[in-house]
Amino acid sequence: MNLIIEILTHHLTILFALIMAIFLGFELISKVPTVLHTPLMSGANAISGVVIIGAIMLVRSSDSEDYVSLALGSLAILLGTINVVGGHAVTNRMLQMFRKK
Amino acid sequence: MTALINLVYLISVSLFIVGLHRLSSPKTASSGNLIAALGMGLGVLIALFAPIESGNNNYLVITGALVFGCGIGLVVAGKVLMTKMPEMVSLFNGLGGACALLISIAELLNFHNSGNIELASYLTTLLALLIGSIAFSGSLVAYGKLSGNIKDSWKLPSANMINMILLLTLIATSVYQLQVLDTMDLVYFIMIISLVYGITFVLNVGGADMPVIISILNALTGVSAALAGIIYDNMIMLMGGILVGSSGTILTILMCQAMNRSLLNVLAGGFGGGASSAVQVGDQTVKEVNIMDASIMLRYSTNVVFVPGYGMAVAQAQKICKELEDLLEEVEVNVRYAIHPVAGRMPGHMNVLLAEADVDYSKLLDLEDANKFLNDTDVTIVVGANDVVNPSALDDPGSPIYGMPILEILKGKHVIVLKRGMSSGYSGIENPLFFHEKTSMLFGDAKKSLNSLLDELKTIV
Numbered sequence: 001m002n003l004i005i006e007i008l009t010h011h012l013t014i015l016f017a018l019i020m021a022i023f024l025g026f027e028l029i030s031k032v033p034t035v036l037h038t039p040l041m042s043g044a045n046a047i048s049g050v051v052i053i054g055a056i057m058l059v060r061s062s063d064s065e066d067y068v069s070l071a072l073g074s075l076a077i078l079l080g081t082i083n084v085v086g087g088h089a090v091t092n093r094m095l096q097m098f099r100k101k
Numbered sequence: 102m103t104a105l106i107n108l109v110y111l112i113s114v115s116l117f118i119v120g121l122h123r124l125s126s127p128k129t130a131s132s133g134n135l136i137a138a139l140g141m142g143l144g145v146l147i148a149l150f151a152p153i154e155s156g157n158n159n160y161l162v163i164t165g166a167l168v169f170g171c172g173i174g175l176v177v178a179g180k181v182l183m184t185k186m187p188e189m190v191s192l193f194n195g196l197g198g199a200c201a202l203l204i205s206i207a208e209l210l211n212f213h214n215s216g217n218i219e220l221a222s223y224l225t226t227l228l229a230l231l232i233g234s235i236a237f238s239g240s241l242v243a244y245g246k247l248s249g250n251i252k253d254s255w256k257l258p259s260a261n262m263i264n265m266i267l268l269l270t271l272i273a274t275s276v277y278q279l280q281v282l283d284t285m286d287l288v289y290f291i292m293i294i295s296l297v298y299g300i301t302f303v304l305n306v307g308g309a310d311m312p313v314i315i316s317i318l319n320a321l322t323g324v325s326a327a328l329a330g331i332i333y334d335n336m337i338m339l340m341g342g343i344l345v346g347s348s349g350t351i352l353t354i355l356m357c358q359a360m361n362r363s364l365l366n367v368l369a370g371g372f373g374g375g376a377s378s379a380v381q382v383g384d385q386t387v388k389e390v391n392i393m394d395a396s397i398m399l400r401y402s403t404n405v406v407f408v409p410g411y412g413m414a415v416a417q418a419q420k421i422c423k424e425l426e427d428l429l430e431e432v433e434v435n436v437r438y439a440i441h442p443v444a445g446r447m448p449g450h451m452n453v454l455l456a457e458a459d460v461d462y463s464k465l466l467d468l469e470d471a472n473k474f475l476n477d478t479d480v481t482i483v484v485g486a487n488d489v490v491n492p493s494a495l496d497d498p499g500s501p502i503y504g505m506p507i508l509e510i511l512k513g514k515h516v517i518v519l520k521r522g523m524s525s526g527y528s529g530i531e532n533p534l535f536f537h538e539k540t541s542m543l544f545g546d547a548k549k550s551l552n553s554l555l556d557e558l559k560t561i562v
Contacts, residue, residue, distance in 0.1 A: 003279075007221045014331055014339060021340050024118065025347025030355075032125040033467075037352065037448030042190045043124045043134050044348050045319050047117060049193075050141065050341035051200045051326035053148040054333050058204050059163050060149075061156035070159060072207040074166040080200035081170020082177070083193045088138040089178035090189060095131040097183075097456040 039094045046087025052080030106151050109143055114340045116140030121344055127462070144337040183457050184414040187447040188247040191315050194322050195240030201233030201325035202292070208332055209288050218282055222332060227275055229328035230288070231295045236321040238299030243315055246308050253308040260305040261369060267298040302368075309488060310367050312447045313356050320349025356448055362505065387523070390541035392550070395517055396557040399425075402479035404435045406471070408508055409451045410444050412485010412519070416547035419458040422484065425555050426460065432562045437464050439471035439481075439508050441489035471508055478513035483534075485519065485547050491532045501530060516540045519547045 008015070032040055055076035062069035117140045123133025149163070181189045208226050212218050245251035257263055271294050278287040306314050323345025330338030357364050390398075399405060407422055426436040438460065444451045452465060466474055475481065483490055486508075493500035494507045510516050516539050523535070534540055543550050 003220050003224065006219075007224075010221055011331060014334075017336065017339060018327070018343055021343035022347045025121075025344045026351050028118070028121050028344070029125060029348040029351045032352075033127065036125060036127060036130055036452075037356075037442075038186060038190075038450055038453050039130060039134070040124050040348075040449075041316060041319060041352065041447070042186070042193075043137060044121070044323070044345045045190050045194050045197070046134075047121070047137055047141070047341050048197050048319065048322040048326050048345040049200070050144060050338045051197060051204070051322075051329050053144050053335055053338050054204045054326075054329040055200055056145065056148040056163055057153075057333050057335070058207055059159050059166075061153050062159065062207075064157040064159060068210060069207050070162055072203045072210075074162045076200045076203035076207075077163060077166035078170045078173075079196040079203070081167055082174040083197040083200065084141055085171045085174030086178040087174075087190075087193050088134060088141070089175055090181065090186070090193070091134045092131070093178065094183070094186070094453050094456075095134055097453065 039091050042087060042091040042094065046084055046091060049080050049084035049087060052077055052084060055080050106147055109147050110336050113140045113143040113337050117341050117344060183454055184417065186453060187450060188244050191240050191244040191247060194319050195237050195244065197322040198233045198236030198240060198325065201229055201329055202237055204329060205230035205233060210285065213285055224279060225328050225331045229325045230292060231271060232321050233325035234292050234295035235299040236318050236325060238296040239303045239318050242300050242303040243311055243318060247311055256305060257301060260301060264301055267294055267301065270294055271298065306368060312443060313353055313367050316349050316353040316356060320346045323349055356443060387535050388541050390517060390543055392553045392557050395543060396554050396561065398480050398515060399429060400432065400558060400561055402434050404478045405429060406475060406478045406481045407438045408481060408483045408486045408490055408510060409438060410484065410486025410489060412547050414445060414454055416485060418484055418548040418551050419454045421548055421551040421555060423458040423460050425551060428558055428562060437466050437474055439466050441468055441508050444486055444489050468506060475510055475512045480515045480517060481510040481513045483516065483518040487532055488530060490534055491530065492534055511537060511539055517543055519543050519550050521546065
């Protein structure tokens with residue numbers, strides 16, 4: 001119970017944004033033609049790579065001697081970047097094929 | 102300075118929203134992807150240069166990881182074959198999950214090292230770890246299943262029971278850890294159980310349902326990114342993650358609707374494997390057709406429909422389909438492609454492949470239009486599709502796919518099925534279509550068969 005109260009007090013704005021974003025996501029996607037499902041999924045997948053921002057912040061805020069954080073963080077950045085860059089590039093490749101017409 | 106940073110955050114989030122919106126319409130999709138990428142770039146820039154309270158920046162490490170990541174990402178994305186796209190998306194998704202897993206572990210370690218634990222943040226981080234781990238191992242299994250390295254028959258006995266136990270263990274351990282908070286030991290335990298759960302959860306689902314699973318896993322990665330966004334109080338991560346989470350969820354629902362099945366039914370692995378059909382096929386015979394007869398049938402048709410499936414992707418037959426189409430259109434045969442929403446291994450998979458082969462947009466019919474067009478179709482050619490044209494879905498209540506909307510190709514006059522042999526489809530369900538009087542089989546590799554058809558047709562047009 002205390003936990004719920006704590007979350008509500010500390011993160012109220014974020015909770016508002018969260019709920020808005022959930023509905024926004026539903027609205028944005030609900031009218032997509034099947035042709036675009038694969039590129040959309042791939043694009044959305046690239047966007048889910050935003051988690052690299054967290055990885056970057058982690059590495060920046062760690063001490064240069066804190067090798068555990070640095071190792072975990074840099075591996076996270078590496079994998080996250082592959083997800084983001086690869087995801088957008090692959091999506092772009094798929095969509096270029098549609099545009100030729 | 103803070104105001105400027107906040108402004109850029111706001112722009113970056115808006116770019117994500119506009120990008121996703123544009124991605125959902127064919128004309129604007131390409132720019133949508135670039136806009137979303139721009140939003141991502143801005144977010145990363147801010148993350149790199151916004152002032153921080155403590156820490157040594159460690160730019161050398163960050164730059165190294167970023168450069169390597171970009172390089173690998175670009176090379177892999179440039180090389181992958183269009184037919185391997187679903188596996189690729191699944192693999193990329195797994196990497197995103199791994200990223201969430203790693204930073205959650207690092208943050209939890211920081212909590213324990215500093216001894217300063219705020220319960221709400223701790224819970225959020227633990228959830229990000231849990232969901233990220235499931236998305237990571239689950240995506241790898243989905244990748245393995247799609248690429249054929251993990252056989253569909255590898256299923257655990259009483260998998261639903263195992264999954265339930267794992268899930269309950271996860272919840273109980275997490276609640277306990279929140280009460281005691283003494284060491285990291287339970288955190289590692291939670292991570293391992295989550296990884297195992299990701300594996301058993303996906304392993305249990307039939308291979309034909311992988312599109313649904315990738316969509317769910319994609320949503321999960323989004324949610325774990327959003328949770329990580331709460332940890333870092335970062336709006337871009339939060340909004341980006343949640344947008345992916347909710348759009349992935351809606352896509353999952355749309356895909357389940359297209360198959361007329363509930364999500365629970367998909368997750369319980371009801372499709373394929375043990376399911377038995379009422380159709381007895383033992384002594385039925387199939388009719389074969391030779392290349393010459395088939396090409397004559399095509400030449401003197403008015404309307405011809407191709408029904409592509411995963412077999413077309415495997416045989417790389419999309420370009421030959423297009424050549425056949427061109428040749429037939431020259432002699433005024435109308436050619437269309439009937440695309441079932443779940444044909445292939447991913448929704449829209451067939452559209453991408455056919456677009457790669459330069460097939461015109463307007464010739465691709467969705468389920469509804471295709472079923473109208475099929476009424477006046479002379480010849481339907483099934484190129485490596487199976488379950489999406491299985492008439493059991495219409496008339497056999499005993500079939501596991503009963504009730505799923507299919508392409509009703511038996512409404513047309515003739516059906517030619519290109520197939521390697523008489524094995525059943527990816528879902529393992531028998532298909533009475535092959536024994537129907539309107540159906541002729543053309544055995545062999547789809548690409549070879551189409552090539553021979555093309556050569557034969559060239560001699561008679």
